[in-house]
Amino acid sequence: MKLDEAKQQFVNSWGAFGTQWGINRTMAQIHALLLISTAPLTQDDIMEQLTISRGNVNMNIRDLIGWGLIDRVIVQGERKEYFNADKDIWKVATLIIKERKKRELDPMLKLLATLENLDDKKEKGAKEFLQVVGDIKKLSKHADSLLDIMIKAEENKFIGAVLKIFK
Amino acid sequence: MKLDEAKQQFVNSWGAFGTQWGINRTMAQIHALLLISTAPLTQDDIMEQLTISRGNVNMNIRDLIGWGLIDRVIVQGERKEYFNADKDIWKVATLIIKERKKRELDPMLKLLATLENLDDKKEKGAKEFLQVVGDIKKLSKHADSLLDIMIKAEENKFIGAVLKIFK
């Protein structure tokens, strides 16, 4: 396979993958494009490579910066802004997980907490309801600490080694 | 808060949460409704409670069954079919993760593997491209074994205890 073709497919499949997880296709594609670019790109570069409008590029770049996935880069003697993606996939993954937790999971957990204040906890069905709500809260705490462990395993060789034993 | 109101909010927020993760809102709502229902429900029950059409209920129930999240239940002396959700949130979570991995992650990894067969691996930019592709593959293997550990920690108290030490 030719490199250009492979890059094209990478960008497309990353876009499709993002879509399945509730991420705007273009946002994912721009991120993919910058991930495999050897140098930072301008908005015009991105418009051209993905054949999308300036407005679309601009809005999605703003979002990607908001997620902390890409950065503005100033190039000496150039008027245009350049954009660069952090290439460390590990960092990218933990960033996305943390960000989605903050934006989507935490607000839901907050709401769930309010649902636990029932007027009458002995009403028929209340027990089952509170059980499910409580279990979801517990599960998300589990997932949280799992993420911590994952991060620590990456930073600390000993923890990583112990985890490997259990695989 | 009244139980009915709390249930309503639970169903709505579960639906909204699902949407953010690329899950059809109605599918998530039906799942939520069945999770907190004290008894299995019929299609008519669901239509009424969510005020949605029969076709919509039917299609999303089919999907939920396909995901393994709900089951048909036969009630003695009743002509109608009833539906029941597995209430074990832990099982629900691991099921969803495994299913999404199978449906969405694995196909992408398969594609990525094909992108590694470049005609010319010394072409400018090939190294960086292969690095990113390789890193994504590595990361997903990591995530896989993490899921295994998570499942084992639940089944095996010793492993769970060791993990707690690292928190």
Added chain:
DNA sequence: TCGAATTTTCAATAAAAAATGAAAATTTGA
């Protein structure tokens, strides 16, 4: 086997999400 009850399908419609492009705002070199 018949036929009423129930479920399923899917073309048509509606709703939601994403993209466009031109105008407005901002930036920056001269």
Added chain:
DNA sequence: TCAAATTTTCATTTTTTATTGAAAATTCGA
């Protein structure tokens, strides 16, 4: 400071996704 270059905004349009509802298919008790 000015004006060309660049970026940003957002009302409008397009595309995608989800929903409806009625017809067709299926099921099952009598």
